[in-house]
Amino acid sequence: MAINAEKIGSEKYQKIIQAATKVFAEKGFYNSKVSDVAKEAQVADGTIYLYFKNKDDLLISIFEDSMDHFTASVQEEMSEAHGPVDRLRRFIRLHLELVREHPDTAQVLQIELRQSSKFMKEYAATKFRDYLDIISKILEEGQGLGHFKKDINPQIVKRAIFGAIDEMALEWVLMKKKKYSVDEVAQQLCTMFIDGLAA
Amino acid sequence: MAINAEKIGSEKYQKIIQAATKVFAEKGFYNSKVSDVAKEAQVADGTIYLYFKNKDDLLISIFEDSMDHFTASVQEEMSEAHGPVDRLRRFIRLHLELVREHPDTAQVLQIELRQSSKFMKEYAATKFRDYLDIISKILEEGQGLGHFKKDINPQIVKRAIFGAIDEMALEWVLMKKKKYSVDEVAQQLCTMFIDGLAA
Amino acid sequence: MAINAEKIGSEKYQKIIQAATKVFAEKGFYNSKVSDVAKEAQVADGTIYLYFKNKDDLLISIFEDSMDHFTASVQEEMSEAHGPVDRLRRFIRLHLELVREHPDTAQVLQIELRQSSKFMKEYAATKFRDYLDIISKILEEGQGLGHFKKDINPQIVKRAIFGAIDEMALEWVLMKKKKYSVDEVAQQLCTMFIDGLAA
Amino acid sequence: MAINAEKIGSEKYQKIIQAATKVFAEKGFYNSKVSDVAKEAQVADGTIYLYFKNKDDLLISIFEDSMDHFTASVQEEMSEAHGPVDRLRRFIRLHLELVREHPDTAQVLQIELRQSSKFMKEYAATKFRDYLDIISKILEEGQGLGHFKKDINPQIVKRAIFGAIDEMALEWVLMKKKKYSVDEVAQQLCTMFIDGLAA
């Protein structure tokens, strides 16, 4: 039987997704066994295959699931912001907060997903681009309002900004230490980027 | 026989390292077979084990080898630069150039190595920190000379700058397309960071 | 999943033990492939690992299994015997009969198990000593009743008697020929030992 | 080039035989690497193949070499003995002494050689039979002189006697402990066998 949308909402589906996220974050995708995920989710190995096509599908589903949550959270925050500078500031802070709150998910997205460049290229790229475009829209809006330099290329700078935020997040994820607070890091990044972009 | 420093310089060692870099970049570490590397290097499977302890050691050796080259290149460039702003500008450009010139190595470092967070934490962290410290030294020098804001934290910002450069590089690596040139990307990053850091 | 006592009784466990005994006896432990055992047992290779930790565990399990059966058979026979001389006579005959009836098992115990002297020393020694002690108890009983010489050392002679019986058995196992019958061999050994021990 | 008799006397040949005996005794034939033997003999791996056809040939050569020594020692001792009873007594004692003096060789002969039943059957059997026949000749001589029972079968009892001696020896080899002295063990065995055989 095909695995349909109907299942996505089910309790077991979510239980498995969460278990997989935890297990993949802890041991890495390739070092995790499907049976590890099953044990963590307290279901039988075979049950996983009622909800997911295969092990790869589990990873892809984590990606889809979390990118949806991520993007939705950011969109909501953006709608409450006033002006591009405020929007950028909020974006930076929210991304950092989300990573702090969901470190397992962040780790899977940042580390495990990169392994499959084919996957990244062919599949994740689209949803990831949507996320990056939130930044480029802020930049374009800022340029339009004369707040940001006209000579920066939003398509390039969106990646630079994302990379900067993401690298900070990566340190948290990998090092498991929190030398600097969200506040402090957000403050530093905002200062640098907003001045750097200012017209 | 122990695998010693003597072997590192040998022709076969380098041949295998290069083959492994190419194969891992193409198919990913976990999807590459040792025999794929052997075939690419035109040696027998067993020969690999005369030079490397195991498959993991191959990955670690690629890391060590390339980080040494990378760091040396950057150190040399830094010594030719005049002042922190010039240094930062050159650093950004050189990193981008190196990625462009050695895309397979860059891909292995950026993607495959991250898989093993344990490895990252325990081993690679040190050499990687050395690399990041090149940036923080530039920042501190700039602060000392009054060129850069006193209120930025070099330990935080060094990561932000690295992340921004690295994300740009990642796009090249993953997408295999070169929508923007090294010149253009370097120019954009320099503009943003130098203005963003300016006192 | 741990390999527990529950599995030992299962049909598959016994099927695999029997297949392994046959294969090891035919080709020797080191020249047998796990897949040979699997084929003989008509299960998949992987199934073996559901019941045994590894190839060595297969050998150890054969040992445990058969020593238990062997010792139980002998104990039962002993309980039916009257007096030390009858007991010794029955012991000799039963051991020879058991080897005749289970030549594959005998061969694995006699030949394959000796390969791992570490194993023999550390593990098998205990169960083997239990078996030998059946003989020494007969000897001591005989000495107590004045039937056997007082100046023989049961701890030494128990091994001599076992060695003599075992060597006869070995010929059957290795040569696959049965030049002499159980009756004849038993008769010869009994004559010699009983007269040799007689007070 | 064929490996000829000429080599057998050479210094290196003996060095390798001794090294192999030691290594095989310590780690077992199948767990010993040819390179272990080479290292112990202080020659290059390839050198071994100038003197021996392959790893199996090394084992066979140890067997031939030591059986020759063993048989020669025993024959010499036999020629000095007077009468079958003295001969049997000396045989038992000498075998035990030889095992005590050459424990590595004894272990290889007793344990490692048995692994290859095919080898035992097809090859070693002949030389081994020569050794056993020393015992049966003593027995027949004793029967002829009326010292030994007429109704014992020398072909059966020779094995029983050998087995008894060998099992005692095995304990020394495997247990590496010497709870009982050669004197004591020899005394016990002689008492039992000579009385057991006495007409």
Next chain:
DNA sequence: TATGAATGAGTATTCATTCAT
């Protein structure tokens, strides 16, 4: 739906043997 025993394809690694020097 859910289970988990069974499957068997897939692969890192070892090591006896060779051969160019």
Next chain:
DNA sequence: TATGAATGAATACTCATTCAT
């Protein structure tokens, strides 16, 4: 003769996936 770097065949073990219950 002697070397030891190179070879590549051989195999124990894992684990994603299936399917009878």
